[in-house]
Each structure stands twice: as C-alpha cells, then as structure tokens.
Amino acid sequence: MYTWEELKQFADRCTRCPLCRTRTHPVMGRGSLKADVMFIAEAPGRQEDQQGIPFVGPAGHMLDELLAAASLSRDEIYLTNIIKCNPPFNRDPSDEEKNACIPYLKYETLLIRPKIMVCLGRVAAQRIISPDFRITREHGRWTERKGYWLTAAYHPSALLRDPSKVEETRRDFLAIRDKLRELSL
Numbered sequence: 001m002y003t004w005e006e007l008k009q010f011a012d013r014c015t016r017c018p019l020c021r022t023r024t025h026p027v028m029g030r031g032s033l034k035a036d037v038m039f040i041a042e043a044p045g046r047q048e049d050q051q052g053i054p055f056v057g058p059a060g061h062m063l064d065e066l067l068a069a070a071s072l073s074r075d076e077i078y079l080t081n082i083i084k085c086n087p088p089f090n091r092d093p094s095d096e097e098k099n100a101c102i103p104y105l106k107y108e109t110l111l112i113r114p115k116i117m118v119c120l121g122r123v124a125a126q127r128i129i130s131p132d133f134r135i136t137r138e139h140g141r142w143t144e145r146k147g148y149w150l151t152a153a154y155h156p157s158a159l160l161r162d163p164s165k166v167e168e169t170r171r172d173f174l175a176i177r178d179k180l181r182e183l184s185l
Contacts, residue, residue: 004033007107011084016100019085025052029080029108036180038078038114039063040105041155042123043093049086054079055156062156063120070173078112080105082127092123102127109148115183117148118176121155140172142179149179 002010011026027044030053047057055063067073083093083101093101109117119125125133129143129150143150153172154165 001110002107004111007104007111011104014084014100014104017085017097019083019087019097022088023085024049026084027052027054027081027086028084028104029078030054031074031078032076033078033112035076035078035112036115036184037072037076037118037176038080038109038112038116039118039120040124040128041079041081041120042127043081043083043097044086045090045157046086054081058160059156062159066153066156066169066173069170070177072173072177078108078114080108082124098127115149116176116179117150119150119152121152121158124155125152139168140175149183151176151179 008028011028014020014026027048029038041054044054045057045059048054054060063079064074067077082105083097084104085097085101087093087097117128119128122133122135125135125138129138129152133152135152135154139152139154141151151172153176154169159166159169
C-alpha cells in the first residue's frame with residue numbers, strides 16, 4: 001500500500017498516457033483524508049491544470065454553493081477526478097486515459113475509505129457505477145457496492161450551461177447529506 005506522498009510523486013511523474021505531454025500539473029484529489037464522502041468527477045479542466053487543484057473557477061464556485069446548501073464543506077469531503085490530467089479542448093477522456101489513471105483513483109479510495117462516493121457527471125458515473133448510466137434519469141439513485149454507497153449528480157459545469165438543473169441537483173446534495181447522517185448513526 002502506498003502513502004499519500006508516494007501516490008502524489010507517482011502522479012507527478014506519470015507518463016502512462018499521452019496527456020502527460022500536454023499537462024501543466026497533474027491534479028490529485030484534495031480535501032479531508034478521513035472524509036466519509038468522496039466526490040469523483042471526470043477530469044480536471046484548464047484552470048485546474050494551471051493550478052494543480054480540483055474544481056477552481058466557475059464550476060468550483062457552483063460546487064461550493066451546492067456543498068453549502070447541504071451543510072458540507074471542502075474541508076470535510078474529498079474531491080478528485082477519474083483522470084489526473086486535463087484533456088485538451090475539454091473533451092471527454094478516452095478509455096485509454098481512464099484506464100491509465102484508474103489505479104490512482106483506486107489508491108485514493110483505499111487510503112480514504114469513504115462511506116459514500118458521489119459521481120459528478122455522466123462520464124464518472126459510467127466508469128464508477130455502470131457503463132450504461134444515464135445521468136438525466138438516474139441521478140440521485142443509490143447503489144451499494146463492496147461496502148460503499150454510490151450515487152451521481154450533475155457535474156457543476158453542466159449546471160452552469162443549464163441552470164434549470166440546479167434545483168434538482170441541490171436536492172441530490174441534500175440526499176447525500178441525509179445518507180451521510182443515516183450512515184453515521
């Protein structure tokens with residue numbers, strides 16, 4: 001089992017896929033290393049690549065609003081991506097890129113051992129929950145697998161493009177809060 005420092009060093013030197021040639025910084029997860037809730041998105045964006053921090057910029061502000069509405073903060077959750085480098089032009093990550101990075105996510109999960117994993121967006125949900133996951137129909141549904149509770153919500157950047165989905169996403173975040181309270185009893 002690797003330590004956090006070793007995992008970060010591996011990511012910093014990673015050359016497992018072609019994205020290593022175009023990245024500025026690999027973006028490892030951030031937050032509480034004892035978090036009960038892990039949020040998993042698909043990939044860092046351009047601003048995240050520049051700063052090496054997940055969810056900065058407008059999507060990060062939207063995420064912070066959703067967390068606050070559910071009485072959660074970045075200090076008590078863990079926030080990460082399936083892949084650690086920014087795909088050019090904000091395209092969906094390829095299967096090759098996801099396969100190259102999935103070991104990092106597995107180690108993050110083993111080190112944190114969250115009770116709940118929340119997939120942010122379709123790409124993350126299709127990799128983590130089910131390959132045929134439909135975010136518009138299945139967001140907010142719960143599945144238990146290997147001792148983890150899994151659910152999905154719209155990605156904050158999708159809410160910036162379509163504000164009509166903000167209210168239902170707030171409800172999904174409130175359900176995450178409620179599930180966390182239920183599991184903590």
